[in-house]
Amino acid sequence: MSDEPIERGLWKRIGQAFRTTNASKYLNSTDSEARPSMMSKGFREALRKDIVRSTPWKSVFAGPYPQTPKDNSEIAISSFWLHIHPAFIRRETLKFGVTYGLGGLACGLFMVLAVTGIMEMFYYVPATDHAYKDMVDLQHVVSLGKILRNMHRWSAHAMVVVVSMHMLRVFLQKGYKAPRQLNWVVGVILLCLTMGLSFTGYLLPWDQLALWAVTVGTNMAGSIPFIGSKVRYILLGGPNVDQATLIRFFVLHVVVLPLVISLFMVYHFWRVRKDGFSGGK
Amino acid sequence: MADIPSKGTGDKEFGLLGFIEGHPKNLPDPDADRVSSYPHLVAREFLAFGLMLAALLVFSFLFDAPLEELANPGKTPNPAKAPWYFLSLQEMLHYAPPFISGVVIPGLIVIVMCTVPYWRGRFVLFPIMFLLALILVPLTDGIIWAGIHAVAPSFADATRSYGFPTMVMLVISALVLGKFVLSSAFDDEAKVEKLRNKLFLTFVGILFILVMIGQFFRGPEWRWVWPWQ
Numbered sequence: 001m002s003d004e005p006i007e008r009g010l011w012k013r014i015g016q017a018f019r020t021t022n023a024s025k026y027l028n029s030t031d032s033e034a035r036p037s038m039m040s041k042g043f044r045e046a047l048r049k050d051i052v053r054s055t056p057w058k059s060v061f062a063g064p065y066p067q068t069p070k071d072n073s074e075i076a077i078s079s080f081w082l083h084i085h086p087a088f089i090r091r092e093t094l095k096f097g098v099t100y101g102l103g104g105l106a107c108g109l110f111m112v113l114a115v116t117g118i119m120e121m122f123y124y125v126p127a128t129d130h131a132y133k134d135m136v137d138l139q140h141v142v143s144l145g146k147i148l149r150n151m152h153r154w155s156a157h158a159m160v161v162v163v164s165m166h167m168l169r170v171f172l173q174k175g176y177k178a179p180r181q182l183n184w185v186v187g188v189i190l191l192c193l194t195m196g197l198s199f200t201g202y203l204l205p206w207d208q209l210a211l212w213a214v215t216v217g218t219n220m221a222g223s224i225p226f227i228g229s230k231v232r233y234i235l236l237g238g239p240n241v242d243q244a245t246l247i248r249f250f251v252l253h254v255v256v257l258p259l260v261i262s263l264f265m266v267y268h269f270w271r272v273r274k275d276g277f278s279g280g281k
Numbered sequence: 282m283a284d285i286p287s288k289g290t291g292d293k294e295f296g297l298l299g300f301i302e303g304h305p306k307n308l309p310d311p312d313a314d315r316v317s318s319y320p321h322l323v324a325r326e327f328l329a330f331g332l333m334l335a336a337l338l339v340f341s342f343l344f345d346a347p348l349e350e351l352a353n354p355g356k357t358p359n360p361a362k363a364p365w366y367f368l369s370l371q372e373m374l375h376y377a378p379p380f381i382s383g384v385v386i387p388g389l390i391v392i393v394m395c396t397v398p399y400w401r402g403r404f405v406l407f408p409i410m411f412l413l414a415l416i417l418v419p420l421t422d423g424i425i426w427a428g429i430h431a432v433a434p435s436f437a438d439a440t441r442s443y444g445f446p447t448m449v450m451l452v453i454s455a456l457v458l459g460k461f462v463l464s465s466a467f468d469d470e471a472k473v474e475k476l477r478n479k480l481f482l483t484f485v486g487i488l489f490i491l492v493m494i495g496q497f498f499r500g501p502e503w504r505w506v507w508p509w510q
Contacts (some may be wrong), residue, residue, distance in 0.1 A: 075333040085318040101329045108330045132351045150341035160366050172478050181398035188394045202364055211352035214362035220383020225443055
């Protein structure tokens with residue numbers, strides 16, 4: 001810090017604080033021939049230094065602003081958000097054709113679905129005399145509501161496709177081989193949960209498509225010998241697809257299944273890191 | 282050893298017991314060409330996510346999600362179709378009783394899928410062949426049942442809803458496939474490896490075809506219609 005005596009008075013103190021910043025010192029420096037401009041590289045450098053040395057920055061980011069390869073490698077370890085990654089990866093695994101990014105895209109689609117789904121919940125009441133009207137309002141009254149619903153719907157279909165393709169890719173590359181056997185099983189469960197989420201969401205618009213798709217689906221469960229009608233009754237909350245079914249599917253779709261699939265996803269990612277390379281191909 | 286500072290009070294705290302050749306199995310290859318995952322991988326992930334989001338937005342602007350008329354329990358659409366990813370099962374429903382196509386087959390497919398990593402050697406082919414059997418055998422349920430019906434009508438009627446022919450055929454196919462993978466045709470491991478992917482792709486392909494048939498080629502009463510009809 002500077003040797004100036006600490007000023008008294010608020011404005012003087014603020015002025016002094018500004019004068020002690022690298023950026024201010026740079027602008028006021030007289031040793032260079034031309035007056036330094038705010039567009040210059042030197043100014044940006046000085047400002048960056050001010051930011052990364054400030055207490056708020058340091059409280060958010062564990063390490064310094066990354067500048068060297070060593071800093072880069074430490075980010076993956078010290079950052080909560082990035083510690084899902086190893087510090088180093090093989091260069092060849094960066095190639096798109098190795099994974100086609102399908103697992104990551106599935107996770108990305110899940111995030112899109114979570115965000116758009118929560119926004120849809122602001123406009124949706126899971127009641128048989130309300131749900132369909134809410135859907136029509138969402139499409140025609142709510143600003144960008146149509147885009148919101150389209151995004152959620154298409155992302156849901158895309159997630160079923162992407163998760164299936166991810167599974168196919170892992171199979172063809174033998175990614176399930178030791179020590180990753182259990183993670184393959186977790187993956188199968190995740191595919192089932194994805195379909196379960198999609199299927200429970202299918203009923204919520206309460207249109208003809210929803211009602212009859214779920215009727216067809218749950219009738220199959222009703223065909224189990226001896227206990228079929230009981231299983232169907234538990235799924236539907238009654239003899240037919242009605243209000244009880246709607247609230248059941250709604251709770252499954254927005255609370256139970258997202259929670260369960262999140263836990264399995266976290267476990268899936270953790271196992272990928274812990275199990276290590278399966279040496280497939 | 283004099284230049285290694287010792288912290289303890291004794292002369293030494295550990296000793297070298299011996300060397301083994303190679304490098305530890307669980308350690309990554311030390312010679313591999315590596316890059317730090319930040320920013321190389323993280324940047325690609327953000328790029329992929331951004332592209333995906335852009336594609337979803339464009340698609341959502343161009344195509345509207347379907348919304349039919351208000352649900353009406355008194356008005357059954359013909360045909361009432363399941364979501365597309367269940368259409369392969371619904372297509373199977375056309376050939377086998379609902380207990381088979383809606384419960385037994387999907388349940389077994391999930392279970393067999395889970396066991397895939399645990400088969401060894403020539404047996405890796407077994408679960409995949411059985412997956413194929415799981416979607417092909419139910420398609421013959423009606424024919425076999427008709428055969429049984431010709432001989433013993435009352436027995437056939439009593440077991441119809443449980444999909445008796447499919448169950449028996451599945452057990453038989455499991456035994457046949459088990460015997461088959463043990464035959465000398467699969468002594469060659471490289472051949473097994475090649476066949477493994479081909480068979481799985483066939484399985485996925487058949488499911489895909491069943492979904493396509495259900496989506497585009499099925500009309501009222503689940504009759505065959507051409508998409509342009």
